[in-house]
Amino acid sequence: MNSHASTITPESTGLTAQRAAERAEVLAKATTAREVSQRPPLATTVKNGILLAAADALVARTDEILAANDLDIAAGRERGMDESLIDRLRLDAARVEGIAGGLRQVADLPDPVGDVVRGSRRPNGLEMRQVRVPLGVMGMVYEARPNVTVDAFGLALKSGNIPLLRGSKSARNSNAALVGILQDVLEAHGQPRETVQLLPCDTHDSVQDLITARGLVDIVIPRGGAGLINAVVTGATVPAIETGTGKCHFYVDASADVEQAVALVVNGKTRRPSVCNATETVLLDASLPDAAAKRVLTALQDAGVTLHGDLDDLSGLGVGGAVAATEVDWDEEYGTLDIAVKIVDGVEGAVEHIRRHTTGHTEAVGATDVRVVKHFTDNVDAAAVMVNTSTAWTDGEMFGFGAEIGISTQKLHARGPMGLPELTSTKWIVTGEGQVRP
Structure with missing residues (x-):
């Protein structure tokens, strides 16, 4: 032998x-x-x-x-x-x-x-x-x-x-x-x-x-x-x-059910921050009402999450206590109670940002507009694309597979x-x- x-x-x-x-x-x-x-x-x-x-x-x-x-x-x-x-x-x-x-x-x-x-x-x-x-x-x-x-x-x-x-x-x-x-x-x-x-x-x-x-x-x-x-x-x-690693994004569209989006973003970030399906970036539609955007971000802060973003943008929403984001933040898989925040120009802006920074693991959208949902699911390239649900669901057990060997982010096999x-x-x-x- x-x-x-x-x-x-x-x-x-x-x-x-x-x-x-x-x-x-x-x-x-x-x-x-x-x-x-x-x-x-x-x-x-x-x-x-x-x-x-x-x-x-x-x-x-x-x-x-x-x-x-x-x-x-x-x-x-x-x-x-x-x-x-x-x-x-x-x-x-x-x-x-x-x-x-x-x-x-x-x-x-x-x-x-x-x-x-x-x-x-x-x-x-x-x-x-x-x-x-x-x-x-x-x-x-x-x-x-x-x-x-x-x-x-x-x-x-x-x-x-x-x-x-x-x-x-x-x-x-x-x-x-x-x-x-x-x-x-x-x-x-x-x-x-x-x-x-x-x-x-x-x-x-x-x-x-x-x-x-x-x-x-x-x-x-x-x-x-x-x-x-x-x-x-x-x-x-x-x-x-x-x-692959999980730099997972959640895009909150102007058409989103805000309270639902709050629950999904907080769940994706805080359920188990150290795992690869945790939400690491929240993208906010520029057309989302300021009060709604603030509601999402303050809910994260209330859950103990540190925000990383453009301080002027966040201050304009009435949100303080954040950390100034650098280019590293858009690619960082934190694994901690930290999240990157960016305001984007609609679903097109969200898709473009995700294309530049995705690891191909899981990407999510919160929206009620079916045209937004279709654009997102058609144009985002990832192993799993979530619609009005948490990134935390990307898991073999949750998919009904029993225990999983891992989340493959490649395209062959x-x-x-x-x-x-x-x-x-x-x-x-x-x-x-x-x-x-x-």
Whole structure:
């Protein structure tokens, strides 16, 4: 199993002994994952039984998980970790129950493997079927969000993939506890513990080992901040799916139901400011009455949000206590209780601003004028476009997919929340009766 790793020595590579050992561990685990991926596929009933048992085990061993998580939080605070990252890292009993609930939802979803995407009978009698198949060995690189560990396992298992999980050092103890529980459940169901594996996280170099393991790893999916995503996408020789950052905008048109817009903007910004579907910029129609615009902005301030915008514009609306915006603010994914504010010239101005600054994640409009809505939805290019609803809805669970592997902002293979079908490829099965090609 470790033939790839056995060739790596400090002398042959010029690496330090520690670095060579780390690289050898990544490749050894990738080799094992490749072998596990070639086992006969599991029946849907077996997959579902494992998922339900894993959900029960996580809840039953909550105290063990939270003790490990406390170690990570304490270490993070000692290193001065930002509170928005602490929030992503933190687990409690309710969050563990929510993670377990995600596995139960995945168990209830249809198994995509073997689904016929399309098919036909050719004039010469050939029967052609395109069916869904697993991607194979799936590398995940992610930051301080231990829930991703379980989400990735659940979606990978149901879609027939074998996950290699490279979480961040900041969640080392939490991830180890979670993977240990999942492996115990797999073993109890007669499956290899290596059906899910956690990769070393001592150095950033282990990420490079994973994303360049061609022939062992079939796909790599980064999930985290812009720096991590860019490093994986630009450095990978393994095919990568980009799960982009979320610079999400909410445009309030002059025709909007103002109280509805207030509720949606505040929800999008404050529900969980640290996540990628949080609203980061509010665009106000210049034709919106001053009182209505002020109502939106003061509601944000009352919810503890700091406004970043043109101070003269905000002062003209009777809104103080803001921070002067710079060009950085129009592209910043804050992840905190901060929001950029800009007055634009109608829906055309909103679309133009979004085109310049979108990350292609989620964009939203509040309007009752159907012409405004149509212009916005026709001209805004994003993975999800929301009409009179919060940007916070862009989420695999909320879309009915169960847990999600991430929000893809690219256009090839998958776009938007990635559930089970997005974790499959296809193959053609062509059945004949002795036909030869002339």
